[in-house]
Amino acid sequence: MASAAGIIFSSLNNNTLSRLTGDRTVAAIPFACRYRLADFCLSNMINADISNISMVVNYNYRSLLEHIGSGKDWDLARRASGVNFVSPFQSAANATEAKMFSTHLEALKSMSAYITEMKENYVVLMDSDNVLNIDLQKVISDHEKSGASVTIVTRKPERDYSAKHPRMMISSVADKITDIAMSSVYNERHPNLALGIFVMSTLFLRRLIEEAVAYNLNSFTAYLLKNCKTQHYKAYRYDGYVATVSSFLDYYRCSMEIVKNPSARETLFGRKEAPIFTRVHNSAPTMYKDGAKVESSMLADECIIEGTVINSVLFRGVKVEKGAVVKDSVLFRGTHVSRGATLNCIVADKDVYVSENVNLSGNENMPFYIQKKRKI
Amino acid sequence: MYCKKECIAMLLAGGQGSRLYDLTKHIAKPAVSFGGKYKIIDFPLSNCINSGIDTVGVLTQYQPLELNEYVCNGAPWDLDRMRGGLSVLPPYQGNKHSDWYKGTANAIYQNINFIKHYNPEYVLILSGDHIYRMDYKKMLEQHKATGAVCTVATITVPMDEASRFGICNTNADGSIYEFEEKPKQPKNNQASMGIYIFNTKTLIEYLENDEADENSSNDFGKNIIPNLLGNGEKLFAYKFSGYWKDVGTISSLWEANMDLIGETPVLNIADKDFRIYSKNTARPPQYLGPNSKIVNSLVSEGSRIYGTVINSILSGGVVIEEGAIVRDSVIMDDVVVKKGGAVYSAIVDSDAVIKEGAVVGTEGAGKENIAVVASSTVVKAQKKA
Numbered sequence: 163m164a165s166a167a168g169i170i171f172s173s174l175n176n177n178t179l180s181r182l183t184g185d186r187t188v189a190a191i192p193f194a195c196r197y198r199l200a201d202f203c204l205s206n207m208i209n210a211d212i213s214n215i216s217m218v219v220n221y222n223y224r225s226l227l228e229h230i231g232s233g234k235d236w237d238l239a240r241r242a243s244g245v246n247f248v249s250p251f252q253s254a255a256n257a258t259e260a261k262m263f264s265t266h267l268e269a270l271k272s273m274s275a276y277i278t279e280m281k282e283n284y285v286v287l288m289d290s291d292n293v294l295n296i297d298l299q300k301v302i303s304d305h306e307k308s309g310a311s312v313t314i315v316t317r318k319p320e321r322d323y324s325a326k327h328p329r330m331m332i333s334s335v336a337d338k339i340t341d342i343a344m345s346s347v348y349n350e351r352h353p354n355l356a357l358g359i360f361v362m363s364t365l366f367l368r369r370l371i372e373e374a375v376a377y378n379l380n381s382f383t384a385y386l387l388k389n390c391k392t393q394h395y396k397a398y399r400y401d402g403y404v405a406t407v408s409s410f411l412d413y414y415r416c417s418m419e420i421v422k423n424p425s426a427r428e429t430l431f432g433r434k435e436a437p438i439f440t441r442v443h444n445s446a447p448t449m450y451k452d453g454a455k456v457e458s459s460m461l462a463d464e465c466i467i468e469g470t471v472i473n474s475v476l477f478r479g480v481k482v483e484k485g486a487v488v489k490d491s492v493l494f495r496g497t498h499v500s501r502g503a504t505l506n507c508i509v510a511d512k513d514v515y516v517s518e519n520v521n522l523s524g525n526e527n528m529p530f531y532i533q534k535k536r537k538i
Numbered sequence: 539m540y541c542k543k544e545c546i547a548m549l550l551a552g553g554q555g556s557r558l559y560d561l562t563k564h565i566a567k568p569a570v571s572f573g574g575k576y577k578i579i580d581f582p583l584s585n586c587i588n589s590g591i592d593t594v595g596v597l598t599q600y601q602p603l604e605l606n607e608y609v610c611n612g613a614p615w616d617l618d619r620m621r622g623g624l625s626v627l628p629p630y631q632g633n634k635h636s637d638w639y640k641g642t643a644n645a646i647y648q649n650i651n652f653i654k655h656y657n658p659e660y661v662l663i664l665s666g667d668h669i670y671r672m673d674y675k676k677m678l679e680q681h682k683a684t685g686a687v688c689t690v691a692t693i694t695v696p697m698d699e700a701s702r703f704g705i706c707n708t709n710a711d712g713s714i715y716e717f718e719e720k721p722k723q724p725k726n727n728q729a730s731m732g733i734y735i736f737n738t739k740t741l742i743e744y745l746e747n748d749e750a751d752e753n754s755s756n757d758f759g760k761n762i763i764p765n766l767l768g769n770g771e772k773l774f775a776y777k778f779s780g781y782w783k784d785v786g787t788i789s790s791l792w793e794a795n796m797d798l799i800g801e802t803p804v805l806n807i808a809d810k811d812f813r814i815y816s817k818n819t820a821r822p823p824q825y826l827g828p829n830s831k832i833v834n835s836l837v838s839e840g841s842r843i844y845g846t847v848i849n850s851i852l853s854g855g856v857v858i859e860e861g862a863i864v865r866d867s868v869i870m871d872d873v874v875v876k877k878g879g880a881v882y883s884a885i886v887d888s889d890a891v892i893k894e895g896a897v898v899g900t901e902g903a904g905k906e907n908i909a910v911v912a913s914s915t916v917v918k919a920q921k922k923a
Contacts, residue, residue, distance in 0.1 A: 194822075194823060195823035196822075196823050196839075205820075234613070235818075421825075427822075427825065430822075431822035437819075437820035437821070437822075438820060438822065439820045440820070442614075442818040444813050444814075444815050444816065444818070445808075446574075446575075446807045446808035446814075446836075447573070447574035447575055447807070447836040447837055447838040447839075447851075447852075448824065448836065448837050448838075449799070449808070449835075449836055450832045450833055450834065450835050450836075450837065450847075451801070451833070451834060452801070452833050452834055453833070454832060454833055455831075456826045456830060456832060457826065457827075457828050457829070457830065458826070458827065458828045459825070459826050460823045460824070460825050460826075461823055461824050461825075461826070461837075462823050462824075462839075463575075463838065463839060464808055466808075
């Protein structure tokens with residue numbers, strides 16, 4: 163079995179999720195009742211025996227640091243290896259000029275000393291805005307067999323696919339990538355969407371960084387676009403469910419999809435050998451009281467339900483009082499819905515308090531967002 | 539390494555719990571599941587860490603495999619420490635003699651070296667048989683204030699049940715003048731909870747004398763406490779008030795589970811000021827299907843409910859299929875109740891499967907007639923005559 167190290171990028175496209183990322187990085191966005199997006203990256207890696215993991219952080223990463231801590235809950239508190247954070251480096255001498263990472267390659271360049279010392283044969287780079295449960299060990303072994311320099315994991319997007327910002331789209335013949343283009347809509351010439359997961363040998367990554375330093379390159383994407391016709395890049399098609407969270411509306415739709423689509427739940431959570439790990443909170447089981455009526459919903463622990471919950475995603479410690487109705491909504495940790503209140507197509511951030519008989523409604527194409535700790 | 543502690547805990551977790559029948563066939567009683575995501579041993583271990591006690595010896599003997607795996611290095615209770623922490627203490631082979639633990643006192647006697655290693659002023663003796671939240675620090679404070687050599691925690695029990703317990707007869711100041719093990723005519727209803735704090739020196743002295751006495755049954759309640767009183771030592775009772783339940787029988791285990799639900803549960807398991815910690819399994823969130831009906835119940839992570847659940851406690855990974863009903867029951871990890879299956883007034887142990895149309899238990903059977911389905915059993919529907 164090939165040894166591999168992992169590099170996770172927590173937030174290079176923060177701006178696209180402005181509401182959910184007001185004070186958290188993309189990787190720290192809560193998803194599916196009890197997780198944050200980073201949990202899926204970390205779990206995919208740990209389930210493939212990748213335990214030397216670097217988490218590249220840029221800004222707003224306090225909640226992510228708090229969430230991951232020592233990495234113990236992912237079995238990543240290790241003597242050798244484990245999870246380490248790579249943040250922009252500010253020396254006292256150049257504090258005024260210090261810059262955030264604006265691209266993957268800038269972050270990688272700043273890690274070059276560390277990458278030089280990596281003992282693993284392969285490196286998996288992963289963005290944190292794609293939620294999936296993929297067997298990375300298989301991706302690595304297929305990469306090894308193919309002799310390609312880079313493997314890019316892709317999925318087939320829907321024909322009406324459109325993203326807020328251009329993403330890497332790929333055309334390939336028999337898994338060999340023939341062209342790469344940036345596009346924010348489906349295009350027939352490049353029918354596959356890259357999922358921000360790249361596998362390459364450590365040696366290849368070192369050379370890429372050397373080249374980037376020598377020629378002052380700043381974009382990993384540009385490098386791939388430029389070289390895809392001369393170098394051997396392999397596409398690895400993933401057919402399981404992927405939640406691509408690139409905008410607030412995407413986020414809402416993906417949340418609704420996991421309650422409505424059994425196969426989405428199955429591919430994310432049904433792999434017994436590959437559970438998704440998250441921070442342990444020791445919360446009590448969820449209590450359904452008299453008057454509870456719950457349909458097609460997903461709930462974390464420590465909720466108290468006395469009212470009606472339909473097609474919704476409830477995080478830890480949500481309270482729904484008697485006579486309250488929650489429909490098509492995503493309620494973050496600690497949301498309190500008082501008696502007689504009704505919520506429809508709502509995304510409520512942490513610790514929102516909805517008073518008695520308040521009616522709030524968004525639309526499935528325009529869900530209503532309530533910011534952290536708001537009292538309504 | 540210097541590792542002196544003020545107080546360490548010795549947790550007697552070797553009990554078979556034979557009155558739990560099939561539930562303890564392959565596991566020790568402290569490893570029995572409780573309240574959806576807990577095991578009985580989570581309660582004394584959480585009490586320890588919540589009371590500032592970070593050194594705990596867990597004495598195991600009967601079917602220790604699952605228990606050992608569960609407590610591992612103590613990390614779930616924050617008991618994986620550089621100094622102290624959790625140690626599993628099974629019976630071992632010494633250079634003179636090797637023995638199984640003969641009784642509660644003998645079990646501690648055989649681990650005197652563990653106690654000496656930490657050189658504590660006080661030793662807290664606990665058992666892994668009870669569901670309760672208790673701040674042992676308060677008991678220790680009283681122990682120090684009274685200057686007793688031994689303090690026995692007591693709880694008020696109904697007078698008509700007092701003859702089932704060890705009863706402490708006390709003076710007005712709380713000092714104990716007499717200890718009666720299961721008296722026919724109890725003089726009061728202050729029952730020993732099997733929780734003791736000893737001055738270490740006294741404990742070691744009495745354990746050594748007890749070991750030398752061939753007629754002793756090496757038990758705290760039967761021998762050590764009466765011997766202390768017989769020698770005129772200063773013993774005090776520590777009156778505990780709060781929830782405390784011995785879950786040694788099927789009916790009491792079921793009843794304690796039911797105490798977690800209801801309009802105002804008798805035991806509020808979600809109390810954030812006194813968390814009960816448990817080992818976490820990485821399970822997905824719970825999912826309730828389009829036609830599910832669930833009232834007055836506790837449900838844990840990884841469970842999927844498509845049928846009806848009423849007045850019940852569900853552990854992790856349980857599947858209740860459409861048209862199935864679970865009522866007044868305790869369902870442990872990864873149990874599957876298939877379409878049209880029914881479970882009434884029962885405790886169903888982990889990995890059991892209730893097949894299509896099968897019925898377990900009787901509706902409204904009551905606590906004395908709880909049905910038990912052993913772990914990994916497959917219950918099929920009975921053929922109609």
